[in-house]
Amino acid sequence: MTSEAELDWKDIIHRCFRCGYCKFTYDYNDFNCPSYKKHRFETYSTGGRLWLIYGVINGDLQWSENLANVLYSCPTCGNCMENCRFEKFNFLLVDMIEAARAEATKSGFCPEKQKVLVERATNPEMWNPYGEPNSDNEALKKEYDLPDEAEWVYFIGCTSNYRQQNLRDATLRLLKKTGIDFTLVDEHCCTSPMLRTGQVDCASDFMNYNIARIKNAGASKVVTSCAGCYRTLLKDYEKFGADLGFEVYHTGELIKKLLNDGKIKIASNYDKVITYHDPCHLGRHMDMYEVPREVIKQIPGIKFVEMERIRENAWCCGAGGGVKIGYPDWALEISKERLEEAKETGAAVLTSMCPFCKTNLSDANETFNMGFEVLDLIEILDQLDIEILE
Numbered sequence: 001m002t003s004e005a006e007l008d009w010k011d012i013i014h015r016c017f018r019c020g021y022c023k024f025t026y027d028y029n030d031f032n033c034p035s036y037k038k039h040r041f042e043t044y045s046t047g048g049r050l051w052l053i054y055g056v057i058n059g060d061l062q063w064s065e066n067l068a069n070v071l072y073s074c075p076t077c078g079n080c081m082e083n084c085r086f087e088k089f090n091f092l093l094v095d096m097i098e099a100a101r102a103e104a105t106k107s108g109f110c111p112e113k114q115k116v117l118v119e120r121a122t123n124p125e126m127w128n129p130y131g132e133p134n135s136d137n138e139a140l141k142k143e144y145d146l147p148d149e150a151e152w153v154y155f156i157g158c159t160s161n162y163r164q165q166n167l168r169d170a171t172l173r174l175l176k177k178t179g180i181d182f183t184l185v186d187e188h189c190c191t192s193p194m195l196r197t198g199q200v201d202c203a204s205d206f207m208n209y210n211i212a213r214i215k216n217a218g219a220s221k222v223v224t225s226c227a228g229c230y231r232t233l234l235k236d237y238e239k240f241g242a243d244l245g246f247e248v249y250h251t252g253e254l255i256k257k258l259l260n261d262g263k264i265k266i267a268s269n270y271d272k273v274i275t276y277h278d279p280c281h282l283g284r285h286m287d288m289y290e291v292p293r294e295v296i297k298q299i300p301g302i303k304f305v306e307m308e309r310i311r312e313n314a315w316c317c318g319a320g321g322g323v324k325i326g327y328p329d330w331a332l333e334i335s336k337e338r339l340e341e342a343k344e345t346g347a348a349v350l351t352s353m354c355p356f357c358k359t360n361l362s363d364a365n366e367t368f369n370m371g372f373e374v375l376d377l378i379e380i381l382d383q384l385d386i387e388i389l390e
Contacts (some may be wrong), residue, residue: 012089013054013096022046022080024314032079034316034334043070046080048094053100061332063249071100076196076321078284084310101198114197127188128158135161138185140389144172149218152182157226158189159355167355170382171225171251177386178264185213192228195236197322207242214246225378227253227281227354251378252291252353259298268385269301275347277338279354292353292377305345315341319360319366337365339372349373351380
């Protein structure tokens with residue numbers, strides 16, 4: 001028997017009239033969908049995926065490995081949401097793909113490479129999707145002389161803690177420079193990798209654990225340098241019914257607020273030409289485009305140049321939605337296109353505000369010998385003198 005939820009999704013999906021806007025950006029006269037640009041087959045566009053999903057709900061199609069592969073061959077970058085002309089449901093496009101992935105998982109068709117994310121994260125010796133021994137962050141607390149309780153918690157995130165430790169340490173140093181009262185907790189995965197790949201069964205347990213650790217630290221505010229953690233904490237926890245009880249900031253928002261409120265001042269120059277890449281989870285998913293740019297413009301000596309495709313039409317780095325682990329070669333291809341676009345600006349430094357973007361852009365930069373210095377904006381700020389004004 002068809003459930004009420006299935007009827008709702010079926011009605012919404014049926015509204016897609018396959019106009020093609022979801023895969024093409026007319027402002028730039030180019031395909032905006034990395035998946036369609038790769039495969040050049042309608043099924044790999046968002047509209048095509050919606051009709052596959054409709055076929056499953058309608059009973060015309062059965063789950064299969066090939067069908068699941070189409071659903072997972074998408075970095076869920078969200079550019080389709082920006083270009084879809086049907087405003088009554090365009091904001092749901094990524095949600096529908098993720099919901100379909102959850103159904104694929106229930107039916108036993110989550111791809112093996114993505115299954116590993118949950119197998120690692122639910123291992124009590126790991127609690128992270130990278131398969132690394134869990135860090136309770138106590139050593140870091142001692143190294144940076146942090147209290148057990150504080151107003152702020154820095155939620156590091158798995159990518160920074162286990163793969164981009166330079167970014168983690170730069171963030172810790174920068175937060176110390178600003179003088180805010182913060183600490184660390186024994187965090188587990190925020191659940192973003194699980195949610196993006198449809199593996200949602202364990203999500204609530206992880207969410208409740210992290211919320212409890214933050215509240216036990218007495219914190220009323222959380223800051224993270226990870227775009228994925230930021231989106232998940234602020235948007236997905238609420239979707240799963242979690243009661244946060246604290247404010248959530250991205251590091252860019254915190255630094256901008258401290259600068260604008262006259263709490264701190266950047267007191268040294270950064271005499272390099274840089275360009276900025278908009279992370280999908282900050283930009284299209286959370287509508288944060290101007291905050292990083294406003295911070296960049298307050299750095300003395302910097303020369304900031306924009307790429308052609310920016311803000312809501314920025315080209316994806318290629319890592320999200322389970323693509324990095326599921327289709328690593330393709331992830332690098334997507335990133336290469338972004339690096340080539342950055343090359344046209346003449347910039348020496350490519351910066352962003354997402355450790356996952358930094359990982360994939362750095363991997364492509366090395367693989368294709370593009371010659372950039374790839375840095376998170378926090379790593380740039382960490383190199384500069386920060387003066388506390390109050």
